[in-house]
Amino acid sequence: MPTDAAAGAAPAPGGRRSWGRRAVVAGLAATPVALVAACSGGRSDGSGASGAGGAGAAKTSAAVVTVTPAGGSQKADFTQPVKVTVAGGTLSSVTVTGPGGVLVAGQLAADGTSWTSTGKLSSGTGYQVATVATDHAKVQLKQQTSFTTGAPAKTFVGVFTPEDGTTVGVGMPVSIVFNKPVADQAAVQKAVTVTAVPPVPVVGHWFSSTRLDFRPEEYWTPGTRVTLSLRLKDVEGAPGVYGTQAKDVAFTIGRSQTSVADLAAKQLTVTRDGRVTQTWPISGGSPQHTTWAGKMVISEKLLQTRMDSQTVNLGGEYNIADVPHAMRLTTSGTFIHGNYWAGTSVFGSANTSHGCVGMHDVQGAGSPSTPAAAFYNSSITGDVVEVVNSGDQTVASSNGLNGWNMDWASWKAGSAV
Numbered sequence: 001m002p003t004d005a006a007a008g009a010a011p012a013p014g015g016r017r018s019w020g021r022r023a024v025v026a027g028l029a030a031t032p033v034a035l036v037a038a039c040s041g042g043r044s045d046g047s048g049a050s051g052a053g054g055a056g057a058a059k060t061s062a063a064v065v066t067v068t069p070a071g072g073s074q075k076a077d078f079t080q081p082v083k084v085t086v087a088g089g090t091l092s093s094v095t096v097t098g099p100g101g102v103l104v105a106g107q108l109a110a111d112g113t114s115w116t117s118t119g120k121l122s123s124g125t126g127y128q129v130a131t132v133a134t135d136h137a138k139v140q141l142k143q144q145t146s147f148t149t150g151a152p153a154k155t156f157v158g159v160f161t162p163e164d165g166t167t168v169g170v171g172m173p174v175s176i177v178f179n180k181p182v183a184d185q186a187a188v189q190k191a192v193t194v195t196a197v198p199p200v201p202v203v204g205h206w207f208s209s210t211r212l213d214f215r216p217e218e219y220w221t222p223g224t225r226v227t228l229s230l231r232l233k234d235v236e237g238a239p240g241v242y243g244t245q246a247k248d249v250a251f252t253i254g255r256s257q258t259s260v261a262d263l264a265a266k267q268l269t270v271t272r273d274g275r276v277t278q279t280w281p282i283s284g285g286s287p288q289h290t291t292w293a294g295k296m297v298i299s300e301k302l303l304q305t306r307m308d309s310q311t312v313n314l315g316g317e318y319n320i321a322d323v324p325h326a327m328r329l330t331t332s333g334t335f336i337h338g339n340y341w342a343g344t345s346v347f348g349s350a351n352t353s354h355g356c357v358g359m360h361d362v363q364g365a366g367s368p369s370t371p372a373a374a375f376y377n378s379s380i381t382g383d384v385v386e387v388v389n390s391g392d393q394t395v396a397s398s399n400g401l402n403g404w405n406m407d408w409a410s411w412k413a414g415s416a417v
Contacts, residue, residue: 061141063089063133071129071145078149078234082106082117082129089135091115097128123234123242124151152234152242156180158192158212160228161299161401162381164249170219170256171297172382173401174202174228181209183238185416188212191231191243196224205406205414207398217408219384222273224253257383259375261336261357263291264389266348268336268359270375278378280371281348283339284390285355289314292355292395295386295404296329298336298379304365307335314354324365325376329357329385330400336385338365338372347371357387 068083069076082104084094090112096104104127105119121127126148133141158176162168174194182188185206194202194214198221204214220226227250232243259270263284270278285291305326309317312333324338338361339347346352347360361372368377384404397406 059137059139061089061133061139062135062137063087063139063141065091065131065133065141065143067129067131067143067145069147071147073147075150076121076147078121078123078125078152079236080121082121082127084115084129084131086113086131086133089133089141091131092134092140093130093132095130097130098122098125120234121149123149125149152240154241155244156182156232156237156241157244158230158232160230160249162251165251167252167254167380169298169380169382169384170222170253170258171295171384171401171404172220172251172253173297173403174214174226175401176212178210178212178237180241181238182212183209184236185209185212187235188232188237188243189416191235193229193231194226195229196220196226198224200224203412203415204417205403205411206416207414211398213401213403215403215411219256219258219404220253222253222256226251226253253382254380257379259383259385261291261385261387262389263351263357263387263391266351268357268375268385270378272378278375280359280375283342283346283348283353283358284351284387285353285392286351287391289354290392291351291353291357291387291390292330292334292399293387293390293392294394295384295402296334296395297401297404298327298329298381298383298385299401300328301376301379301381302326302328303376307337309354312354317354322363322365324361324363325359325370325372327376327379328400330395330402332399334395334400336375338362338370338376357385 064087066085082096084091091108094106094115096106096117098104104117106115106117108115126146128144128146130144156178158178161175162172189204189212196202200216202214202216204212206212227248229248230245233246235243237243255273257270257272259268261268261282266282268280268282269276304322304324306321307323308319309315326335326337328335334355336357339358340361340363344360359372359375361370367373394405395402397403403411
């Protein structure tokens with residue numbers, strides 16, 4: 001699974017930075033303000049000011065404008081609002097502008113002596129503040145200051161599955177694992193959306209404080225285009241801990257392939273696009289080491305891999321360095337894989353494994369004609385293998401990408417929004 005830890009000071013590649021709503025403060029002048037360099041709290045030199053006096057006389061405004069964050073700040077707190085106050089007059093216009101000319105919304109006080117932003121600032125971003133104030137003699141003061149917000153001290157990211165640009169099976173959920181616990185699950189979930197074309201309702205479910213999955217009620221329709229939109233930048237997932245990601249991830253649902261591993265019949269039946277295309281003899285978990293039952297999504301494909309019983313708390317039962325054509329079904333270690341160390345007569349007649357589903361294969365994974373190789377080559381991540389008649393309980397929905405074992409009402413109950 002890819003880790004996308006975009007820097008706090010800039011959006012991840014392919015992302016869109018969110019600057020806040022484009023807005024003009026009610027009651028303030030909408031005309032552009034002339035840009036005149038000045039420090040926060042300074043006075044104008046009278047240039048361009050209007051007021052009483054002889055023809056051509058330049059007047060100095062008595063108004064004094066203060067902007068917070070102060071002009072020139074390089075690490076301003078992006079969680080705090082911009083505040084503008086005036087002494088000796090009233091504010092005629094305040095605009096706070098981010099990159100691309102996007103304005104930050106704000107509110108003018110009833111007495112006209114202060115303005116406070118209501119739109120959110122973004123971290124690691126430069127802003128310009130243009131103000132026009134008028135003193136009691138109607139002489140204007142025009143100012144412009146600028147500041148840059150700092151990056152958050154503590155951040156979190158989400159590691160997502162599947163990867164951008166991939167084609168996956170009809171059972172593939174969107175799964176996000178966060179590198180730090182999320183306390184405000186509603187805020188984080190609101191910043192993550194999953195949409196489909198053609199459209200279908202997609203709902204999120206929290207398995208824990210660090211894992212959020214999304215799926216529709218039924219398997220995806222083949223050909224569906226799915227987009228995961230992460231808008232986590234500056235979202236406070238836990239007190240003082242902010243997201244950094246702002247990007248889109250898109251993947252495509254391929255053909256429909258689902259399989260049923262019947263451990264009573266010791267046979268794997270493969271159905272593609274509504275038609276049975278393969279049947280293979282198999283061997284499942286023995287009575288002492290039964291195989292989980294239920295719908296399991298292929299989450300990983302490995303041409304060859306080591307399988308060591310020590311990693312699944314089975315002591316020194318086995319340690320095979322080159323298990324061929326292995327496809328992961330659970331996080332806890334259930335695979336459907338090739339088996340070259342058992343006699344061919346085992347497959348279709350006896351369940352002898354330590355919990356995996358085995359198929360006849362050859363050492364080295366070099367023959368494309370074996371049942372294990374044929375099934376491996378016809379499968380993609382996101383395909384579903386349903387195990388029935390195993391003598392074991394249904395696999396936990398959180399054990400792998402196996403949320404399909406949860407009914408729709410229970411799935412929706414795990415949403416924070």
